[in-house]
Amino acid sequence: MSWLEIFSHPLVLIAVGGNALIAAVLALVGCLVVLRREAFVGDVLGHSVLPGIALAFVLVQSEQLGAILAGALGAAAAAMLLLAALRVEPRLREDARLGVVLSLFFGTGIVLLTVLQRHGVAHSGSLWRFLFGQAAGITPAELGMAAAIGAVVVAAIALFWKELQALSFDAEFAQLVGLPVGWLELLYRALVLMAVVVGVYSVGAVLVSAMLILPAIAARALVRRLPSMLLVAATLAAMSAVLGVGLSGLFAGVPTGPTIVLLMGAVTALVMLAGARQSVLMQALQRGRLVWQQRQEDVLKLLYKRIESSGRAEWSSAELLRTLRSWRWSAVPVAFWLALRGKLRYRARRWELSPGGVQQARQIVRRHRLWELYLERYVGLPVERLHGDAEMLEHLLAPEMTAELERLLGYPTKDPHGRPIPPED
Amino acid sequence: MRQGWSVAALLCWLSSGLSATWGAEIVVTTSILADGVHNIVGQRLQVVSLMGAGVDPHLYKPTVRDVRRLEQARVIIANGLKLEGKMEQALRRMARRTPVIFAAELLPPQKLREVAPGEYDPHVWLDPQLWAEVLRRLADTLGQLFPLWRQEFQARAQHYALQLQELDGWIQQQLERIPPPQRVLVTVHEAFGYFGRRYGVQTLALQGVSSASEFGLARVLQLAELIHTRALATLFAESSTPVRALEGVATAVRWRGGRVRIAGPLYTDALGKPGSPEGSYLGMMRMNVERIVHGLLPQP
């Protein structure tokens, strides 16, 4: 089966639709959860669903969608209530509260399972499925349910956007400003509950906590503003779901749920390493660009000073090479690049700075000498140290800052070494 | 197949047997095994099974009392060939203290179906003839453990074997009614390997031998494709595994224009509720075959 055939197959489309929808919903809610530093609540809720489902099995004696969901919702809500109730004891920190609820509910789940086993309730063994999930077997009914809950979650987030944003950022402030924090908290918790319960039913508890956290981390590293973060997280999640289903459709033995999570994990790792602004690669690139720009300014300054000291404004190729090499080997490629950019010209077998080149060089020298004066007069650095630091700072000053510096220094004409400061033009 | 029981075990059995304060003589893992053993030992020895009806032996969670029963049993009988998952490991390590007999491993390897290098299909009981042989060998082994009733066990095993033979004939005759191209059994996990081999019924399944492995979407599509091209009409659910998995396959086939329905559930790894017709091995097999025939016969 080729990719095209796979994605035209109705069953795959259901699985793709279902998983993508659930992944997106979980990612949206996940952003809020991660921003409120409650990432682990997803994992605990996911596992706390087990006793609810087991209980539903005991009462209904069969695998009815409605009963299972009711049981799951009930148990997850109870876990959330207990978490909130335990918050009353300050000695019990967040991680202890989560650990207690997790072991209490998960333990109860196992106990109920053995009760089921003892009474021979049909396929009680299948309850483990809710932990590891059966993402490949999504049925049309589940797809419909996921769509319904997805719609509710998206509508709620869209409708109460600014309130939820305020609540996540600073609950106290939200209260002061008069937002109904109580109701908003309830809404937020309901959203999390719905997303987790639907997720557990189809992809399993552990994968739910992955889909709550991973897209949020990746999106947070990629974009700055909150709304775009939600969008990016949902898209990333949906894409990895589609790819995951596709892969598990093409290759035998490739489980759907875990593949989706692994893809999401890979995306997050990629973003961390290369994509995000503060990722390793991007920072290296930025630094590279800055250093290269500095090299060009240094060479221009070198040539300008030669003009200033020797009075001659052009040089033969040999002279130019000797000047550059005397300063630094790397200056040669930089000069070549400057020539390309038209800052350096070759006319009548002679090299000279183009008007643009001269103008830029003068600016650099001017900044350098202004800085030396400032450092000497205000920062009290010894004269021989001036050059080093000024060398550094000259590349950074924006034009308006240079003007402000000049005003501060009273429009000087000479630098500490007595050399003239070129006027601004 | 290595002998599941050793002389050393006999010695320590003698010593521990006396100290048995409470507990069954024979503890058996699956309900199907219990039914078989009961037909061998009759009332002579108390037979207790750990796993109730509808329980998937692979995902069985032992309780504290189960362990006490195992601890104090005079003989433990399990199916073996990795049917009981985690418990099998524990039982193998127990073999030094209490005699543990792995019924399916009493059979010579050539009679077993090899699903992967060194891995055999444990569902030997779904072929009545093979099951009769297992019980016969089990009777011999139990006879060695309880020399007093050796003849009786063998006689009862022989008697039960006749019933199994009669069941075998009945099944053969029932399956004749199904037109050969329709004789394909599609289930969730591959339990009917031996059954198919015995009665010339082809078996297809979503999962491999173990019901715990997660099947991928590819397997669902492949199976749906096969069902559609072979114009099969019925999929069979099982008592100890969820039906949700099959619904996916059915949806796929229906969307390709095929008509298919889900019949069953068939009893594979455990008997039905005690006291109900499918509560005994013979009843279960008759129920299964009736449902298979009813399912595979072309609908009017």
Add this chain to the structure above:
Amino acid sequence: MIAIECRDVTVQYGHRVALWGVTCQLPAGQLIAIVGPNGAGKSTLLRAMVGLVRLSRGEIRLFGQAPERVRRRVSYMPQRETVDWDFPLTVFDVVLMGCYGELRLGARPRREHYERAQRALELVGMERYAERLLSELSGGQQQRVFLARALAQQAELYLMDEPLAGVDAATEQVVLHVLEELRRQGKTVVVVHHDLQTIAERFDWVVLLNLRLVACGIVPEVLTMANLHGAYGGRLQMLSDVAQVLEQRRQRLRHG
């Protein structure tokens, strides 16, 4: 004798410059204050002296050696807020920690350590609270426990980060008394402090700091209007602007 020598000490947190080319020599046996506006790098300089902070440039010598090698002779007292005061420990447990530097892995504190901790508690007037739990202490009491722990180290050089910040009057008197006691014993004490009034009255030396060294010397010479204006005045605004530019351009200050 020079207790602390800083040469061109420059510290960069990520891309924010905290200290820039600080060079000074601090004499031994003196009560020295480090003072300056918020964000001037006071705490950074103190932590650099203890070797808790990596220098981007320059070096620091304590008694002529690297800080790591003279740990036993140096005592550092961090700011109060850095600790979870709900920890299940008693006052005495915390003060005893002052002696942990000398004890090998697994070695239990001996009688002399217990006595030393007891004496330190008496010095700060907290001996009645020895068995009291940390969570039952007021801000001032917490500060005195930290001071006692520092004293228990019996070091030659004491580095204290804001020991007088947000404490009640009684605790302030106790702390100042202890500082004088240490100077009397010929110890060197460097204190990060913000109240110029107390410094003028009680301290010998001052290090006036604002990202870079404005002035360093005996109190009367340093606390002059010119220096203070230099440190607190606006004209160094340009420097912080540049620091801000560094921040945006992600430029690491690597030089020399």
Add this chain to the structure above:
Amino acid sequence: MDVVWTLAAAATLALACALLGSFLALRRTLLLGDALSHAVLPGVVLAFLWSGSRELLPMLLGAGAAALLATLLLELLQWRFRVHPDAALGAVLATFFAAGIFLLSRFAGQVDLDAECVLYGELAYVPLELVSVMGVEAPRGLWTSAALLAGVGLFVWLAYKELVLVSFDPTFAASIGRSPRKWSLALMGLTAAVTVVALELVGAVLVVALLVGPAAGARLLTRRLPQMLLVSALLALGAVGAGYGLAWAFDGALAGWIAVVAGGHVGAIVLLRRLRKAPASAQEPFAAEQDNDQAQQPG
């Protein structure tokens, strides 16, 4: 005899977890146990696929390697990429677990293997697996948990001062030459070891319950660290005993009941403290300060 063996093995393991859990509670990294118990799955599956056997040693090595990798990844995520600890734990936990299940389905599909069976032990089977060491016959589980308890006990006995110092005031610890990073890595490594061994013995749910429950309960009941260690040990033993009793009474899964008791008793303590404090009209002498202390940290 099976009762004695099971209780002994569970008790020794519970003690080791309670001791270690107390320090994790103080450092607020109690969830590390849960994360590691999921994160070891890929390591164990790879060990199984590579060695083809379910013997303890390859499993432990595989799990240990996976736990180490997970720990390093956690450090990286938190320090280099500024990801909040909870999110880092959740991310690593889920991705590693998914990798484990992926490997299981992809390569061990046919072979009778699944997450439940290959990885998670079952406390109930402990008394059935007897092994004789130096002539003494005892369950393998008891030997491993006893060795574990000895290891953890020795570590805490030797490094008690350093652990308290590093957990209470890392900056001060650094200033007297005890590096906080080194000690927190050591603690994480020990937690990984305890989790891995306990997983193979009793399964994931019990590991988390034993690490978290007693320590959290002791934190509420006691005021001083030495008392806390003692009380958490007692609570752990209590949980094992009560759990066994309940499991016997209801003929249920042992691990499940012990987890319920280990987790549940903390809720009971919180309730009791609430009831005791609310009607108490006469405030304790220092209650004034204590209250403002509570106000400062709203949990």
